[in-house]
Amino acid sequence: MSNQPIFALNQVKKVYDGRTVLNLAELTVHRGEILALVGPSGAGKSTLLRLLNFLEPASRGTVRFDGEMVTADLDLAQRRRVTTVFQRPLLLQRSVRANLRYGPGLRGQKLPPAVEDEWLERLGLMPLADQAAPKLSAGEAQRVALARALVTQPDVLLLDEPTANLDPSNVRIIESIIEAENQRSGMTVVLVTHNIFQARRIAHRTALLWAGELIEVAETEQFFNRPVREETAAFVRGDTVY
Amino acid sequence: MQTLLDAFLNAFQLLTSGDPELLAIVGLTLRVTGIALLLALLLGLPVGALLGLMGRFPGGGCVIPLIYTGMGLPPVVVGLFVYLLLSNQGPLGELDWLFTPSAMVLAQMIIAWPLVVGLTLTAVQSHDPLLPLQLRSLGATRWQLARTMLLESKLGVFAAIVAAFGSIISEVGAVMLVGGNIRGETRVLTTAIVLETRKGQFALAIALGIILLLLSLLANLALYRLQQRGAPR
Ligand SMILES: Nc1ncnc2c1ncn2[C@@H]1O[C@H](COP(=O)(O)OP(=O)(O)OP(=O)(O)O)[C@@H](O)[C@H]1O
Ligand SMILES: [Mg+2]
Numbered sequence: 001m002s003n004q005p006i007f008a009l010n011q012v013k014k015v016y017d018g019r020t021v022l023n024l025a026e027l028t029v030h031r032g033e034i035l036a037l038v039g040p041s042g043a044g045k046s047t048l049l050r051l052l053n054f055l056e057p058a059s060r061g062t063v064r065f066d067g068e069m070v071t072a073d074l075d076l077a078q079r080r081r082v083t084t085v086f087q088r089p090l091l092l093q094r095s096v097r098a099n100l101r102y103g104p105g106l107r108g109q110k111l112p113p114a115v116e117d118e119w120l121e122r123l124g125l126m127p128l129a130d131q132a133a134p135k136l137s138a139g140e141a142q143r144v145a146l147a148r149a150l151v152t153q154p155d156v157l158l159l160d161e162p163t164a165n166l167d168p169s170n171v172r173i174i175e176s177i178i179e180a181e182n183q184r185s186g187m188t189v190v191l192v193t194h195n196i197f198q199a200r201r202i203a204h205r206t207a208l209l210w211a212g213e214l215i216e217v218a219e220t221e222q223f224f225n226r227p228v229r230e231e232t233a234a235f236v237r238g239d240t241v242y
Numbered sequence: 243m244q245t246l247l248d249a250f251l252n253a254f255q256l257l258t259s260g261d262p263e264l265l266a267i268v269g270l271t272l273r274v275t276g277i278a279l280l281l282a283l284l285l286g287l288p289v290g291a292l293l294g295l296m297g298r299f300p301g302g303g304c305v306i307p308l309i310y311t312g313m314g315l316p317p318v319v320v321g322l323f324v325y326l327l328l329s330n331q332g333p334l335g336e337l338d339w340l341f342t343p344s345a346m347v348l349a350q351m352i353i354a355w356p357l358v359v360g361l362t363l364t365a366v367q368s369h370d371p372l373l374p375l376q377l378r379s380l381g382a383t384r385w386q387l388a389r390t391m392l393l394e395s396k397l398g399v400f401a402a403i404v405a406a407f408g409s410i411i412s413e414v415g416a417v418m419l420v421g422g423n424i425r426g427e428t429r430v431l432t433t434a435i436v437l438e439t440r441k442g443q444f445a446l447a448i449a450l451g452i453i454l455l456l457l458s459l460l461a462n463l464a465l466y467r468l469q470q471r472g473a474p475r
Binding site for chain 2: 053079102107158
């Protein structure tokens with residue numbers, strides 16, 4: 001049962017206004033892995049994440065989440081096992097603490113103060129705990145966004161270029177937390193990144209998406225050193241024009 | 243000039259005299275407008291939030307311009323509509339509301355509702371379009387999402403409250419038609435002003451006008467303080 005993939009996509013298409021932007025014959029996300037999604041702009045990476053977070057339905061094909069077919073009336077409890085951190089932090093105009101409490105609050109739970117403080121501590125946010133979110137710097141805000149997602153204890157964390165605008169030290173903090181949570185709780189991570197080095201650093205597997213199609217998915221080491229497809233080799237070399 | 247000065251003195255005297263008739267008029271004005279505003283908010287905020295969140299939905303291209311048009315409804319036309327609704331032959335004639343404060347509340351609520359909906363939906367739409375997705379992704383249900391978006395749109399919601407309040411406390415056409423300006427029963431400040439002006443009692447009319455403006459100012463001061471307290475520091 002637990003070997004069953006957390007996500008299994010079959011013949012999934014996403015069409016916007018008659019234009020197919022995603023066309024995946026097959027894609028599986030293994031339970032507990034960190035999967036990096038790379039690919040040129042417009043390849044459909046964010047669209048794929050929206051499907052995986054049940055934010056939009058597929059136009060065609062099937063998405064299975066933990067063995068269950070995803071439909072419009074998927075259980076709220078199931079939906080809440082997956083959450084996304086976007087490129088922009090999208091914080092609520094409240095204090096840092098209030099942002100952390102938001103997810104548990106939606107579930108009718110109270111975030112235990114000890115857990116809240118632990119997260120603030122881990123992400124270096126303790127001095128900012130009572131500050132209003134609109135006043136945070138980009139790196140601070142993104143750390144809050146990550147903490148806000150993690151306190152809901154998701155089984156799957158989707159990340160859409162979470163470190164795109166951050167300085168190296170913030171990138172390191174965020175990557176290390178993602179890796180630590182992945183190891184500690186077996187949380188599955190799907191990471192969209194434009195940063196090939198980031199994929200190499202933390203992903204177990206890497207997938208190349210191109211014009212909506214899955215070109216190659218492989219162990220990260222193999223993906224970068226011995227890619228099968230010419231497109232992957234070109235992308236890894238940085239020859240891709242986009 | 244003399245009239246204006248007289249008016250101010252008159253207003254001051256009226257206010258301090260505690261004239262029971264005046265107090266009744268002020269009381270009814272506040273009651274009718276207050277209840278109409280409250281109802282418009284109860285029925286308007288959720289609708290505004292939902293419309294603001296729907297984005298491109300079937301029929302949206304039609305509904306939203308209709309709401310915007312409703313924001314500028316002439317009160318007297320609303321009054322006429324409510325009059326016909328409540329008249330003996332009207333569909334709601336059974337209620338026997340015509341020439342009662344209930345009819346005035348109904349008319350003012352209809353005037354205020356599109357203002358509340360329109361300004362709320364614009365405020366909700368003015369956020370980053372990814373915000374609703376982020377909130378759903380964090381586990382919000384549709385209602386939780388609407389609630390959060392309203393809370394995030396506090397400034398816009400305050401603008402809606404202020405605009406709706408201002409438009410109905412100052413309107414005369416609708417309350418005149420459906421209330422009838424009956425002394426001691428449905429007379430409010432605006433209809434009293436019309437009456438006194440017609441009678442040539444300009445000083446009294448202006449005095450009433452000053453009282454109306456003062457009430458409006460007080461209400462807006464209170465709202466503003468509330469808004470400042472809710473603003474993120
Ligand atoms: N809601 C939408 N309506 C219409 N077209 C859309 C919509 N969302 C995405 N698209 C289109 O789908 C394609 C894929 O977009 P997507 O955002 O998934 O790309 P991406 O791989 O995330 O790109 P980037 O790296 O620039 O973020 C693009 O051509 C985009 O214009
Ligand atoms: Mg994207």
